[in-house]
Amino acid sequence: MTVLxxxxxxxxxxxxxxxxxxxxRGGDVDAYRSLVERYHGRCLRYAVxxxxxxxxxxxxxxxxxxxxxxxxxxxxxxxxxxxxxxxILVNEVRTAAVRRRRDDRALVSLDDASELTAPRGADxxxxxxxxxALGRLDPSxxxxxxLKYVDGRTYEDMAVITGLRVSALKMRVKRARAHxxxxxxxxxDD
Amino acid sequence: MTEERWSWIERELRRDPPVDPASIxxxxxxxxxxxxxxxxxxxxxxxxxxxRAVMLSPMHAxxxxxxxxxxxxxxxxxLGHPSPDGASRGAAVRPSGLARRDVQFLLVAPDAKRVxxxxxxxxxxxxxxxxxxxxxxVWSAVVALTPGRHVYSFVIDGSKWVPDASAxxxxxxxxxxxxxxxxxxxxx
Amino acid sequence: MRRTAALLIFAALRxxxxxxxxxDSLFAPPVRAELNAVLAGAAADRLPSEPLVQRALEGARxxxxxxxxxxxxxxxxxxxxxxxxxxxPASTDAExxxxxxxxxxxxxxxxxxxxxxxxxxxxxxxxxxxxADIIERGVPRDTATSVIIALGEAHVRxxxxxxLRQSIVLDIGSGATPAAAAAARARGILLNPPGPRxxx
Numbered sequence: 015m016t017v018l019x020x021x022x023x024x025x026x027x028x029x030x031x032x033x034x035x036x037x038x039r040g041g042d043v044d045a046y047r048s049l050v051e052r053y054h055g056r057c058l059r060y061a062v063x064x065x066x067x068x069x070x071x072x073x074x075x076x077x078x079x080x081x082x083x084x085x086x087x088x089x090x091x092x093x094x095x096x097x098x099x100x101x102i103l104v105n106e107v108r109t110a111a112v113r114r115r116r117d118d119r120a121l122v123s124l125d126d127a128s129e130l131t132a133p134r135g136a137d138x139x140x141x142x143x144x145x146x147a148l149g150r151l152d153p154s155x156x157x158x159x160x161l162k163y164v165d166g167r168t169y170e171d172m173a174v175i176t177g178l179r180v181s182a183l184k185m186r187v188k189r190a191r192a193h194x195x196x197x198x199x200x201x202x203d204d
Numbered sequence: 205m206t207e208e209r210w211s212w213i214e215r216e217l218r219r220d221p222p223v224d225p226a227s228i229x230x231x232x233x234x235x236x237x238x239x240x241x242x243x244x245x246x247x248x249x250x251x252x253x254x255x256r257a258v259m260l261s262p263m264h265a266x267x268x269x270x271x272x273x274x275x276x277x278x279x280x281x282x283l284g285h286p287s288p289d290g291a292s293r294g295a296a297v298r299p300s301g302l303a304r305r306d307v308q309f310l311l312v313a314p315d316a317k318r319v320x321x322x323x324x325x326x327x328x329x330x331x332x333x334x335x336x337x338x339x340x341x342v343w344s345a346v347v348a349l350t351p352g353r354h355v356y357s358f359v360i361d362g363s364k365w366v367p368d369a370s371a372x373x374x375x376x377x378x379x380x381x382x383x384x385x386x387x388x389x390x391x392x
Numbered sequence: 393m394r395r396t397a398a399l400l401i402f403a404a405l406r407x408x409x410x411x412x413x414x415x416d417s418l419f420a421p422p423v424r425a426e427l428n429a430v431l432a433g434a435a436a437d438r439l440p441s442e443p444l445v446q447r448a449l450e451g452a453r454x455x456x457x458x459x460x461x462x463x464x465x466x467x468x469x470x471x472x473x474x475x476x477x478x479x480x481p482a483s484t485d486a487e488x489x490x491x492x493x494x495x496x497x498x499x500x501x502x503x504x505x506x507x508x509x510x511x512x513x514x515x516x517x518x519x520x521x522x523x524a525d526i527i528e529r530g531v532p533r534d535t536a537t538s539v540i541i542a543l544g545e546a547h548v549r550x551x552x553x554x555x556l557r558q559s560i561v562l563d564i565g566s567g568a569t570p571a572a573a574a575a576a577r578a579r580g581i582l583l584n585p586p587g588p589r590x591x592x
Binding site: 043044046047050051054055058059062063068071072075076077081083143148163164166191194195 | 235
């Protein structure tokens with residue numbers, strides 16, 4: 015299994031992240047575009063896989079870039095901008111997921127204690143694609159497996175981004191993978 | 205499941221969503237709407253204290269931190285003492301001599317080199333209250349707090365701010381992160 | 393020009409010196425002025441100022457840009473004002489700050505008013521802290537409000553609010569939806585005979 019390579023270098027745009035950040039901090043807002051162009055695709059891919067909704071994902075990615083811009087004053091150059099941005103995005107996605115679960119629910123009366131388990135969508139339906147299977151995973155497992163296999167992160171990177179230990183992350187990925195495999199075992203593609 | 209099957213799943217996972225070139229424009233439009241910084245930004249920042257929040261250097265990643273935090277509020281009534289300075293802080297009328305209660309702050313962080321607790325009881329100063337480490341990687345400090353609601357956070361290795369996972373959360377997150385709440389009952 | 397000078401002196405006299413020292417050491421003059429103006433306004437309205445000062449200091453320590461600190465402190469003062477108006481002038485500082493938190497979490501002043509009506513003689517800080525926390529963890533605002541008001545009507549003890557919060561957190565951790573966890577746990581508490589009434 016190969017880990018995804020570092021971001022491809024775009025010809026003519028090899029200015030390091032830290033240099034761009036310095037320019038933006040100096041007042042050159044337009045320079046920020048280079049960072050957005052560099053990381054937007056990767057961020058969107060992560061958000062789409064996590065939220066399974068293109069519009070939500072776009073909004074969350076937009077918010078993450080905006081937050082990163084707003085807090086550029088606290089970013090320290092010796093840290094990797096990409097990892098810092100990713101931390102912001104992971105948190106934005108987590109918040110969006112909570113917010114979405116909140117909004118989905120109308121007023122619940124005190125008599126309504128029926129659903130005590132979380133899965134969206136009936137378990138009875140079989141899974142017909144990988145994204146659907148992802149949607150069945152516990153959010154923390156989904157996060158780990160998307161960071162690992164969609165975003166192609168090393169466990170060390172993931173530890174920085176999520177604040178969890180490598181051992182905890184490995185466990186989550188292992189469980190997520192087992193769950194994913196179980197869901198997709200039945201499905202043969204034609 | 206065969207390795208081949210799993211590789212197929214991986215390839216599916218890695219498929220890129222279609223690119224929308226207008227997305228970048230939308231991001232930049234939102235970014236530009238953020239309060240513009242004045243040229244005096246640089247001199248503002250010189251005045252503002254900057255021990256930073258939340259960021260972990262990838263160089264520390266090998267010692268990635270486990271942060272399962274517990275705050276236990278215990279009242280050790282024997283050590284309560286009156287706090288005359290409580291009356292001079294803040295404009296509200298407050299009965300004098302409100303006895304402080306001892307509160308224990310705990311954080312599990314075996315890979316941390318130093319941990320402090322910051323909050324509205326020590327001006328959020330990371331140098332004010334250092335936690336002491338026990339053998340099991342549990343860090344602890346006892347602080348005398350006036351009765352009422354306090355907000356706090358932990359600071360690991362001088363730069364990473366983490367809330368207390370099991371304590372109530374203060375919802376205010378304009379600064380990028382919410383704090384934890386310690387509620388101290390008054391003695392009766 | 394003289395009138396402006398007089399106003400500035402008046403404003404300076406009203407600001408408490410102890411707080412100024414801490415703000416002064418961490419913020420540049422233009423920001424200091426804005427923060428002190430907010431504090432002066434709060435003092436004039438008899439709002440607790442220490443929480444506002446602390447919020448400013450926190451912003452400085454976190455490296456937040458000054459404009460954001462000023463707006464956060466200003467918004468906090470506004471919420472304190474509303475909390476005070478809803479919870480009543482005899483409210484403790486803890487009640488006001490906890491109320492401000494619940495307002496930030498998206499509840500409105502009528503929630504605070506209802507809670508005060510239901511428990512006129514009780515310190516509401518802990519119920520409000522619990523309400524804000526469960527909303528933060530995903531319980532819909534309306535559900536959280538219903539739950540806390542119901543507990544208030546039953547005059548349950550402080551320990552019951554703490555129990556409620558901890559149980560909800562555990563249930564969510566086990567995979568329950570926040571709304572269902574809140575409803576179920578509240579019912580559990582209400583079905584048990586309440587303990588002795590809180591003092592006051």
